[in-house]
Structure formats: C-alpha cells, structure tokens
Amino acid sequence: MSKFQFPPSIASRPVYGTLEPRPGKAHLMIADAEGAEALLDLAARDAALFATAHIIFIPKGTGETYVERLRALGPAQFYVGPSYAASVQRIRRVLSDAHMGLQVYLAGTEGLMGQAQNEAMQAGIPHGAIQTEHRGSVARRMQCVHCKGITEDVTTDPFVCSHCGLNLFVRDHYSRRLAAFQGVCIDAEDPGNVPEPVELYK
Amino acid sequence: MSAAPQKAKAGAEKIEVTVSAVVPLNPLVTRFEFTRRDGQPFPPFSAGAHTVVEMRDGERTRLNPYSLMSDPGDNSIYAISVRRDDQGRGGSLFLHNKVKVGDPMTITFPVNLFPLDLRGRKHVFLAGGIGITPFLAMIAHLERMGGAWELHYSCRSRELGTYVDELTYKHPNKVHVYFDDQDQAIGLEDLLDGQPLGTHVYVCGPKGMIDWVHATAAAHGWPDENVHSEEFLAPQPGKPFEVRLCKSDITIQVGEHESLLEAMERCGVDAPFLCRGGACGQCETDVVDSDGDFVHRDHWLDDDEHASGKKIMPCVSRFVGKTLVLDR
Numbered sequence: 001m002s003k004f005q006f007p008p009s010i011a012s013r014p015v016y017g018t019l020e021p022r023p024g025k026a027h028l029m030i031a032d033a034e035g036a037e038a039l040l041d042l043a044a045r046d047a048a049l050f051a052t053a054h055i056i057f058i059p060k061g062t063g064e065t066y067v068e069r070l071r072a073l074g075p076a077q078f079y080v081g082p083s084y085a086a087s088v089q090r091i092r093r094v095l096s097d098a099h100m101g102l103q104v105y106l107a108g109t110e111g112l113m114g115q116a117q118n119e120a121m122q123a124g125i126p127h128g129a130i131q132t133e134h135r136g137s138v139a140r141r142m143q144c145v146h147c148k149g150i151t152e153d154v155t156t157d158p159f160v161c162s163h164c165g166l167n168l169f170v171r172d173h174y175s176r177r178l179a180a181f182q183g184v185c186i187d188a189e190d191p192g193n194v195p196e197p198v199e200l201y202k
Numbered sequence: 203m204s205a206a207p208q209k210a211k212a213g214a215e216k217i218e219v220t221v222s223a224v225v226p227l228n229p230l231v232t233r234f235e236f237t238r239r240d241g242q243p244f245p246p247f248s249a250g251a252h253t254v255v256e257m258r259d260g261e262r263t264r265l266n267p268y269s270l271m272s273d274p275g276d277n278s279i280y281a282i283s284v285r286r287d288d289q290g291r292g293g294s295l296f297l298h299n300k301v302k303v304g305d306p307m308t309i310t311f312p313v314n315l316f317p318l319d320l321r322g323r324k325h326v327f328l329a330g331g332i333g334i335t336p337f338l339a340m341i342a343h344l345e346r347m348g349g350a351w352e353l354h355y356s357c358r359s360r361e362l363g364t365y366v367d368e369l370t371y372k373h374p375n376k377v378h379v380y381f382d383d384q385d386q387a388i389g390l391e392d393l394l395d396g397q398p399l400g401t402h403v404y405v406c407g408p409k410g411m412i413d414w415v416h417a418t419a420a421a422h423g424w425p426d427e428n429v430h431s432e433e434f435l436a437p438q439p440g441k442p443f444e445v446r447l448c449k450s451d452i453t454i455q456v457g458e459h460e461s462l463l464e465a466m467e468r469c470g471v472d473a474p475f476l477c478r479g480g481a482c483g484q485c486e487t488d489v490v491d492s493d494g495d496f497v498h499r500d501h502w503l504d505d506d507e508h509a510s511g512k513k514i515m516p517c518v519s520r521f522v523g524k525t526l527v528l529d530r
Binding site: 022023024025095098099100101102103123124125126128129 | 399
C-alpha cells in the first residue's frame, strides 16, 4: 500500500491531493518510486492524456518494478533518471521550453514533489495549479536551520544533521523555497540530552 | 478576521477635488480630470485601481466606481474616462451633462480589485469597449518597469474606439485593435496558444466577454490564478421591497430605482461598502430571517452561499417576497 494519510498539522505543512486529468496542451509528469502508481491510476482515468505527456521517472529503490508499465502508457517522451539531481537539468529545460497550457503532475515522496514544485514555480506556474499526490516513503527532506545543510530522506525524529552533526528535531515547519522541512537543535540547552529517535509517524 | 483598523465611516477615505478638465473623446466617452483642492499630491495608486465618485444630483447622492486611467506615476492628477449610458441609472449622464471644469467634487481614495500580478512574465490585456480604462494605467506602469505586455482591444467602430489612435501611435507593435463593424474579432484561442509560461491574462469588458475568456482559458489548461477580470455591475432596478434592519432597529423601503445599499444610506444607516459593484465583498451582510426569493447579482458570494439564503450583498442584490430581516 503506497498511500499514507498524513495527520492534520500546522498551515505551513504541505498537503497533497489525488492526481486528476486536467485539460491542457501538454502534460509534464514527474514521479519517483511508488509515485509511479499515481501515474498508473491517472492513466486509468484518462489514458488519452499520455499522448502529449512527458514522464520523468526516478525509480529510487523500486528498480525496474514500474518502468515497463509506465512506458506502456505511451507517453510522448519518457525518461528514467538515476536520481533527482541527475534529472533536474532536464526538468529545467522542459519548463524553459514550455508554454501556457502545460499541466504539471508530481507524485511520490515529499522531497521530489517539493523540489519539482519549486522548479515549476520558478518557471512561472502558480503553486496552486501544480498537482501533487504523495505515494511511498514518508521520509523527509530536512534543512538544518543552524548550518543550512540539507539532509535527504530523514525517517527518524530526532536525527543527526549529515553536515554539522547536531541532533535535530523534525518540525512540520516547511519552506516552499527550499523544498525542505526545518530541523532544529534538540539539545542546545542541555547538550547530550537527546531523546531516543523514533520512526516518523510510528 | 481583518486586522484593518475600524474606520469611523463606511467606504474608503475621501478626497476633495476640483474638475480640472473635461475632454470629450468621442460621441459616447468623455475624460474627466481632477486636481486636489488642498494642493497636496494625490495618494499613489496601483494600476487597475478605481475611485468612487460622489455625485450630488439634486436630492440624490450617487456613488459610482470608475477605473483610474491616468498614469500611476503622476500624482498631480487623477483621471477617469466615462462612457455615457443613456439607459443607465443616471450617474454617467450626470457626469456628461452636469459636470463642468472648476466644479468641486468628492472622490474616494483608490481601491484596487484588479491589480497586475507582478510575478507574471508577460501580461496580455483583453479590453472590450470602455473596459480599456484600467489597462491605460497598467500599460503606463509596465512601460516604466520595462514589463512585457500586449493589448487586444475590441471596439464597435473606429469612431467609438476610445484611445485607439493614441495607443496605436505610441505602441504600434503591442496594440491590436479589432472593430466590430469591420467583422474583426479577437482570435482568443490562437492568442492563448503558445504564450510563454508565467503569462497572465486580464480581461475588462462586458460580462459575455469575461465569461468567454475564463472558459476558453480554462479549456486550454490555464490556471485560474493567471486569468484576471473586472466587471463593475450597476445595480438593476426591481420591484420595491421592505427590509427590517435589526441592529439599527428600523424598517426601510427599497425603491424601484435604488439599491438596498442606497436605501440604507438614505435612511442614515452607515453600511460598509467599497466598490458598490458586487466585486469587493465589503458590504456582505448576514440575513437573520427571510420569507421570499433573493435576487443575487454579485460576483462575491459563491453558489452555495447564494443558495443558503444566509448572506446578501446589498450593493447589487435584491429581494422579492414577504419579509427580509438583516443583521445591520
């Protein structure tokens, strides 16, 4: 089961929906890992969309599980990338060539959706017009508010900053600009007094 | 809830002005220019803003909104361009027939319900007839900023093409004019197709044109956030009706040719308002009790609110029925 219902939180925390087919001249779909299932569900609702679709898929840990099924949807362009970092140049190029009437669909982990949403917003698409659907891991992309370093795929709270080594508390306070949640030092007052890390949402 | 301080009186703050110029532009449209009576500069306004002009027409006080069409960079004058509406409620006829250079008038501080989205990479303006007015201010603003824009302006004929000559002379490559009497029409679908990402489209004109642009843009996959429109509604006449205002503890009669808001003001009730055209939401009023049918005409409340019978916008909406009690 790749769907997860996030509990209600502060206004800063992003909320995700369910991808729906929308009219458009072109369709850019960016997904990672189990996010592929959201694209497959979208295809079940409107397969015709994919004739003008460009799919950028980053399998992460899912390997070949979804690749052939996505290819079988018959997208106009299909790219499988080894990582988001390796795909971002392509995403930027696609957005710089795009025109009004482009629909953007993002699916998968929060880190992927947040970063891709940021690129789409910088290209001039209002964030409310970008569709998102969370699937797969609930791991977060975290920014250490002290050293500003980003730690990807954080699954426990607290966690250790991969840049400066501080023990960080996982907040729901989110930055759309950085596409990251904030991590704040949990033992600043009493160094070494760090609660036992627990898995997020467990 | 709004953090704005409570004002002593409803409506935007007022400015005392003198009519400094009355310039007929064509058989239907006249420009009125105002200077401040106290000699101070006008408050700066953002392109797309309107002012509410107070007209003392005998016993009656009319308050009509008009888009400011002067250059937002010039704080020595405000100007509006008014199309004479012979079938209207009389505000434009009053301005055309009674107002002379040197007359004292009262207008409000500008209020902007139709601003440029300055995040836009490019701005496409669609004007129908007198709907050109806010775009004149927007064009002046973008020209100063070096912003990308184009105008597609539909008018009835060359004779009635307000500011057509001036616009095409100044901006020959950005202004496109379409004359109805020459069977020219804005090719909206081709126009929307291929616009760069981040383009915003703005439409000001008759209701049919506004609906057409919203529907066509949505069908082409444009986000709602990128499509802007402004339409001031004039209150429509209707059957007289009676209203109980429970906070003020009075019962008032709304006449055939006045709006509910105007009737409240006539009876001394200081009801909130800004645009007086069903757009801004300021006059939203709770309905305490009703037995009858609402005639909702505003753009503010959504369909559910219209159907609920719990809210009314007294600037443009009316009521037909036995009893109406408002929380005012």
